[in-house]
Amino acid sequence: MxxxxxxxxxxxxxxxxxxxxxxxxxxxxxxxxxxxxxxxxxxxxxxxxxxxxxxxxxxxSFQVPRTSTTEKAWYDFLFSHAPVPPTHTETFIRLIQFHINGNDVNQGEIESALKGFFTDNCLIIWENGSRGMVIEEKKQITLSEEELIAMSETLASDFYVKISFFVGKLHHLSDQLRAKFLLEKEYFSFAMTKLTNPAIFTFERVFPAYLAHHLPDELNKRGSQEIVAVFHDDPELFSTIKVFLENNLNASMTAKKLYIHRNTLQYRIDKFTEKTGIGLKDFYGAFTVFFACLLFENQQEG
Structure with missing residues (x-):
């Protein structure tokens, strides 16, 4: 039950x-x-x-540890329309949301591990038992995207959980920050339910799929019909082309991820170009084909 x-x-x-x-x-x-x-x-x-x-x-009923005044002020601001937490003027904030997929998540241990990677002054706010955020000021930001991926892999290994991050943009601390956070939260929730789950999500990685998903039916039917038809006829070609585009047209990396020889990869790319007349090394061609990949995935889900 x-x-x-x-x-x-x-x-x-x-x-x-x-x-x-x-x-x-x-x-x-x-x-x-x-x-x-x-x-x-x-x-x-x-x-x-x-x-x-x-x-x-x-x-x-539980004896719940008290949160700090600062943590409570941030939680109330983001989720309960409370005033902006007191801080220095002209402060810029980055919110890194995280979602933990695992059983019996120990928040205390996860929080201690996160603080070991971020600066000591960062705040960690828990939204619920498996989801929260790291709040960093601009001057505190130290971790690159690659370091965040490595951190995710370390946490997964140490705690036997899968953890994904959404790295938000740098925003000025004002009343508008709440709305910007809620929009990033919506993108993160969409990514967790609709996309294959990498360790790191960003606006740039999520928004094209978000846009394709919310495209009106009429535009969805019109969008890149010929390319989508090619993918319907040859799903293997679809997966090859999408991985190639996601890896910035890097043939070696794509072949490695697909466990195929580079010659096989080139054969499939040439086959796609022959069928569609679209070259992938042209920006507009690559963009159009990538969007068609997203539309094809939506149709498959439907």
Missing amino acids: LKKLVSLYENSILFSKRPNQPSEQFYYFFSEAENEWIGIPKTDVSEKELRLLTALYSLE
Whole structure:
């Protein structure tokens, strides 16, 4: 029964044992019949739903560690329309969102590990049991995208969880930051559900797929029909071309990722160009074909 609740509350967390890192932002319910716990964000539960859940399960109470005043101010600003947290004037902020896919996530251990990679002054705010963000000021930013990928791999190895990041843009700290964060949060949620999950997402990587997904049906049908038809006839050609474009037209890297010889890769690229008349080394050609790849993926999902 608790597993059905997870499908109803997408931000909920299922526990096989009593949570050892509870959050004050969650309600925790225990099912005696299943000997499992579930945590559901308080913001996702209406008063009527809370009464119903309490009638069905035991509402557990925890001694939750107090968050710092600064962390609470940031949480309230981002999620509860509170005022901008007090800070220095002309401050620029980068929000790096993260999502952890794993069972019984130990927030304390994950947080300690994250702070070991970032600067000591960064803030870590938890949205729920598996999702949160690292808040950095411009002067604190030290990690490159490659270093973030390495960090993700290290965390996956150490904690047996899969962690993905969305690296936000550098924004001026103002009332508008909340809206910009919520938009980046929407892009991240889209990427986690619709895209294959790399370690790192950015606006540049997500937005083309986001745009293709939300394209009106009429434009979707018109968009690159001939290219999409080629992909329908030859799905292997589609996967080859998409990986080639995603790897910046690097033949060696593409062949390595596809486990094929470079000659085989070149044969497939030539075959695609012959069928479509589009050269991939031209920017406009590559852009059009990549967008067609995204449209083809949407059609496959549909």
